[in-house]
Amino acid sequence: MGTSLNDSLDEDIRLFLIDEKQLHTYDDLTKVNPVTPSTVLTCLQARYDAKVFYTHAGCTLVALNPFQPIPYLYSLDVMKEYHCTSQPQESKPHIFIVAEEAYRNVKGQLEPVNQSLVVSGESGAGKTWTSRCLMKYYATVAASSSVVKKQNTVERIERRVLDSNPLMEAFGNACTLRNNNSSRFGKYIQLQLDSRQLLVGASVQTYLLEKTRVVFQPTGERNFHIFYQMMSGATTEQRKEWKMPNGQCFAWLPNSNTHLEEDCFEETVGAMGHLGINTERQREMFRILAGILHLGNIEFCSSSDDSQPCDLEEKSKEYLQNAAEFLGVVALELESCFRVRTLKAGKQSVLKPCSLSDCLVRRDCLAKVIYAGLFEWLVTYINNSMCAESSTWSNFIGVLDVYGFECFQLNNLEQLCINYANEKLQQHFVSHYLKAQQEEYISEGLEWSFVKYQDNRGCLDLIEGSPMSVFSLLNEESRLNRTSDARLFRVRLENELSKNRSISWDRFSQEPHFTVAHYAGKVNYQIEGMAEKNKDPVPSELINMLHKSKNSLLHQVFSEDEEQPTKGLSKVTVVSKFKNSLENLMKILHSTTPHYTRCIKPNQDCKPLTFKREEVILQLEACGIVETIHISAAGFPVRIPFESFIQRYRMIKPTLTIDSGNNNILDFVETIITDVLKQEDVLHQIRGDKQNSLVHCGKSKVFLTQSMLDLLEDRRKKILSQCAFTIQCCWLRYQQRKRIIRRQSATVIQAVVRSWLVRKQVHQWNRAAAIIQKSWRTWRDLLASLADRELDDAADVTPNELPELNLVISKQGSVHVSSVPEPVTEWEVQGGDQPVQTNWPPSELNQRDL
Template sequence: LFQVNGHNPGSDGQARESLREDLQKFLGGEVLLHQLDDLTKVNPVTLETVLRCLQARYMADTFYTNAGCTLVALNPFKPVLHLYSPELMREYHAAPQPQKLKPHVFTVGEQTYRNVKSLIEPVNQSIVVSGESGAGKTWTSRCLMKFYAVVATSPASWESHKIAERIEQRILNSNPVMEAFGNACTLRNNNSSRFGKFIQLQLNRTQQMVGAAVQTYLLEKTRVVCQAFSERNFHIFYQICKGASEDERLQWHLPEGAAFSWLPNPEKSLEEDCFEVTREAMLHLGIDTPTQNNIFKVLAGLLHLGNIQFAPSEDEAQPCQPMDDAKCSVRMAASLLGLQEDVLLKTVLIRTIRAGRQQQVFRKPCPRAECDTRRDCLAKLIYARLFDWLVSVINSSICADTNSWTAFIGLLDVYGFESFPDNSLEQLCINYANEKLQLEACGLVETIHISAAGFPIRVSHQNFVERYKLLRRLRPHTSSGPHSPYPAKGLPEWCPHAKEATLEPLLQDILHTLPFLTQTKATPGDLAEAMPTPVHCGRTKVFMTDSMLELLECGRAQVLEQCARCIQSGWRRHRQRKQERQRRAAVLIQAAIRSWLTRKRIQRLHAAATVIKRMWQKWRIRMACLAAEELDDVEEKHLSQAPGSLSTSPLQTRLLEAVIRLWPLGLVLTNTTMGVGSFQRKLVVWACLQLPRGSPSNYTVQIAQQDQAGVTSIRAMPQGSIKFHCKKSPLRYADICPEPSPYSLG
């Protein structure tokens, strides 16, 4: 305290006197205490000044106060209009800096949601709601669930909004059921949660709520069989006794005005004794009416089980027997629990022991006290199993598929710590858990001290290293030179534990980058005056200011941006190279395919040309033979003066060449009756026979009558004239006029 306030007295008396003066001076301005929205502004920071400030704000109907990184909430014990309205939720969600608004539980919820949303890799966030029994922890958790159901939805997607509404409704429907089976009336709170609850709100990659899961622990099942003075059992026992109909009372053996030893203070009426609300909530969770009847039969059986009293046995070898007035309770309890009477009594009255290598079974009758204990243990076990089954049903109704969510926001509704003259094991464990949480997060006054000293942010070494180890990329490579902004070895001088050997080397490397970050963020004019923002390293935590946290986050964002750019450039380069390789491969494949297609086409054309050539040669030879057979009076003289030699006249040689080469064309054109004139026919004949070019008058061409079909014969006269004799030609297409050849008439 004196370190924070700058006091360094010489003696304890002077310190007390100075502190008393500071307290009187601070409390003298009490009218301004309600305006202090952060307890770090309280000076001096003592338990008295903190409580006076909270009291002043409570009287001004201001129920939320900041204490550094902690939010202090006060239970107003009355409805406050518009304190948790949807409009206020959207206002905190849309604010650029929610921490600058008035302190509210929505500020913590929004900051947690943004922590999940701003991180590249999903990091789960949790909110610890701790406090004394009756402080309003369950109500605060319920308000946070409503807040996330409003903000963790997509405004553009109606389907996402409907899913969030459905999840919110099922979560809210689970509250009446869990409160009925897990809450009870205590001396300090009429609706005290007698179990711990961790609610996991599941978010997908777009930070939309897709499901939830509930995990319970440390149920105070001892309350089923034992209640403190002026306290009650769980609410559900009173609900079934007060809210059951006449038929249900007969079915569950709960007559009007019946007394049960495990149901103290039944005359006390509470708002939570609403049986219809619980039944309707169970219907919304998928628990149908027959299943509900079975659940309530088990609860009624537990009440009858508590009325069973045993008479001590005179012989230790004989088991105890239930009293006369308890035999009816035994019969009803066995009927409601679905057991046989002898089985139920044997379970309670006789202990089974297995001993020896052969695992022999021995049955030993229990004394009266042990019978009562075994009866209580049976009741607690049945109730705990029933409560766990209800939690599993709730989870199956609201939990999302494992592959559909990537991160979660946890709400830890801590079991309220209390201190009684006789504390149960569950209460002892939960008090210990609360103390551990308080030590982990520091106490309220210690938190205010640290925040008032200028170090409201505290992060463990492990979390600090995991989050900011990327900052080592920003450190220059030449850091050990004489002009280095920090020494090559050891931590910066402004770190109080610079020579602490317990600090990890990785943490030291991160702290070495802080001066470089400070200089890079400073303007050129202020470069000489730029000083590192203080950071204090404790044994297990790193303490820093808000400006230091902002500087670290900016440096981390810069490194992540550089990494993102590197990844983007590498990916684009890889994609460009891949596209280029694909383009080259496509061109190569296209060239190969086109070459193959061209070769195949040329091969087909070559084969077709060969076939055509062969057929044409066969056809030409055949036509030449037919034309030779049609020639009349053509004498072929074979002169064989020498072996292999042939001598013919020039006219015969010319006629033979004409017949062999172009005889079919000339034959067709000469036989054509239409489309070619007489003069053209003569030209065709001259061209076909390749007669000597001279005056046409030297040759005489005689043509048969037009009504005669075909050519009979051709005679070559000695004087050079030719006579045609027409008859039917054996050629297939001899009577069809072909297209005139452009070069045959040259």
């Protein structure tokens, strides 16, 4: 497939490969010149050897799996660094850049648009880990920090969003030959944001759980993680309750001696608690899981009489009793459901013994339907605990994590559905980016040389097309009331679909099969058993028994819809339900702005820091990385309608007037572009038509490169900064003038108050002076009368006046009225701060008069 690694390289490529020491500095593969599979591969290998695992490929991020923990690469400080940077595109490539761009796109556009992060790659490439990092990033940066949290609601949502991951991985992931933590179901997680872009809730949609893994595990693989977690992490009391003593072997738990990092029972139990699953409900869940394991150890032996049902092996009776106890059903009824089936003929029911193979099929069917029901209940519970009311959130960011492309020695319906989902995602990428962008360039009148790419439309038509496809023929085969014949079905496939180039057959193979040429490679699918899996029949006896279960959780799971299961065979097949769910997913993806991350598996053995060129180049060519680079390097990833462009960047030239007419709008756009290039000192570097390499005006949109968009945004930010500076100056001036006016007003008020205080004090002094004057005059008149009496006739002094006169005379010797100073009759006050000037009377003054 594609270019051979041993092909001779031309001179340009040789020159590119000379300076290999600098290859790890190429953050974006669009900078590689020339762009060929070999040059791209060599650049990625150089960066991988330098322990640089993320590289931009135009609009896509390429993530290479290191197969070892890199804690410093996903720390809280790194998250804050990417979240706080002004230009994420200028930072080093990282999955957090993709997350931050999607987060800013939600709130940075004129009309917020929902975003989707599509993580794709083959099994073991690191999709689940990448999705986990994305959810951790949003739970951190979109968390409320400054806003008061009501009843810890936001903290609870963030915690539950993070705890939903380990819980769903425990029940939905398993160890396979290609990946120790392989997702055996697909999920699309919607992180719900409010108008402030804060995380307020989340919801999960799941697709096609591989429930057959409960009862069948390929050689070298394991069952779902939760069973091994119970075996390795349960306490002594729990083991005793579940009847799982040390050394107990279960048929459905192969490779139980192998312990993985994912076998962390305490983390799963802790996540259940954070999500609100109480202890009693957890106990019921684990009893159901223990019952499933005991079901796997039930074996039957053929009866000597064909008219009698199969017998239960002696050693299986204990397991049957244990399974019935944990599932809350009657042991005899459980045994009867396995050994006897009920056939309805009109209104009558006929009992018919089951063959040995039928007994095992019914046992396996019960285990699968119980586990699938428990998984669906768990997803519903998680959604109820995380999902916010529709009135509280306005936008969402979706994270898609689906099973990777799979190709094993034996491939059946499960692999066909998984690879079909990957084909749908590849078609979405092709139609949205490789095809739609180029067609838009041509329709808008851009000079564009069409880049060829691998279109998988033919493969999808083969699988899901109408009127004839693999799915339609498989549904017809499944609806027939008979056992499917694999060889006849192969003949029909060959007769109806042989014209499609994506299907082929190995005519020398003894097993009925067909080969599909997927975008990631050819896969051989075994036809045997495919129709029965598509029917997915559930005997009505089993459902009726589960309705009567004394396990409250199991009873709840199977009592929500009692009528549909009792009909036995459902008319809706597995592929029909899966196709409908994928179509709904595609509608959601088409309504959002997608961001692509291509996870690459450097080697098939999952060895740390091991890069195998032959395996990597096949993945690069299958997912169209080289074509993506070509289109990104030569194209215009940013497309803005004229109206939106004018509305956002009119501030650059506010004096220009815009009249109606396309020519005037084009002149306005070109004026803005020229002004920006001139201001940024770039115009002199561009000659002639080379300006079209940065920007091109189409018929209704402006096409920009990322560098040109950065220049426009920088110019806009400078203008906004100047406007903000002007507003700040005006505001500061207003504040300063307000402070001055307040200071002046305070001074006037202080002067008035001081004046009032002085006047009040002067008034008090005047009253005191009047009292003093009165006392003085009284005293003076008394002395004058005494003096007159002394001079005229001392004999006239009455006896009553003699003591007072003697006292005065004893002090002064004699009284001379002329020596007594006159009291001051006028009081002078000079200024508010000057003391009152006055001459005080003699020292003796009656305190009562004052």
